[in-house]
Amino acid sequence: MPELPEVETVRRGLDALIVGRIVKSVAVHDSPKSFPNVQADVDAFLIGAEIIAVRRRAKVLLIDLSTSYTLVIHLKMTGQLVWIADTSRKASFRGRSDASELISPASGGVSPSERFGAGHPNDSLIGELPDRSTRVVLEFQDGSYLYFNDQRKFGWVKLYPTLEVPNIDFMQKVGPEPLEDIFTSKEFIPRVRRRNGTTIKAAILDQTVVAGVGNIYADESLWGAQIHPATRVKNVSDADLTTLLKEIKYVMNLSIEKGGSTDRNYVNAEGKRGSYTDFARVFRREGQACPRHPEVMIEKLRVAGRGTHICPVCQVL
């Protein structure tokens, strides 16, 4: 998924695009994890609600409504949230309740990059919406739409009373926000050391240790701190963990500045790519030169069950 910088980029986009709009209708298509067993709540607390604020906690988006309910959204691996100020298709949506009617024919197997060019950073990656990956459509009273697309159907959109959001299991367990100034190595080190029996990569991917780190920023920050991802936590010094936290903050802040990482699917709230991968040092750069050692090639291996990228000279066990 989208990791913390991608979700934060979407949050900022939505904050500028949808706050103040009023929900007119919602349609769900083939998203079994979305809106479980709360049709009455959807009718009562989503339809007619005004968007008040767009928040983020870890990799979860929180869209607060005037009804004191909140849309809680997890994009997982391939989720997208795209707002379109499109009135041209308004007629085709009006009065429809069968979401399957909203889904346009498949695009014939032609990839977005083939349809829209070579994929220059910040280019659009999105064609006509809805498309075959569209799972939830929010229609606003002004005729604009928010599309939740999710090719692999791992993601979801749920509705909770705003006051209950902190009680959701995930919210109870998830660790601190790494970009908060108050989150320092003093908090980070003991949290990582709770996972002394595993590898440092598994430890920082653990959302209960620290929020928002995923596979891209795990590899990028471990290269920055010159720590091999398969190092057992107990063999990593406090000084190296202090450096690692600085690198996590650095790569995530840089990525937010670049609009996130678009490896395949990720787009922001306007359907545009992010460009962090242009600045990545190791992620998906196997076979390319290490920035510190021009004569050494980045290698790919498997750590914590995930594809993992390292410089074999910077990062040794």
Place this chain on the structure above:
DNA sequence: CACTTGACCTGTCCGC
């Protein structure tokens, strides 16, 4: 317990 692996899904890419 703590840790690791498989499952959830669809699409793409790579080797035969």
Place this chain on the structure above:
DNA sequence: TGCGGACAGGTCAAGT
């Protein structure tokens, strides 16, 4: 060109 298998940014549940 076709087909099978591996793999993809996350998180749970099940297994060891």
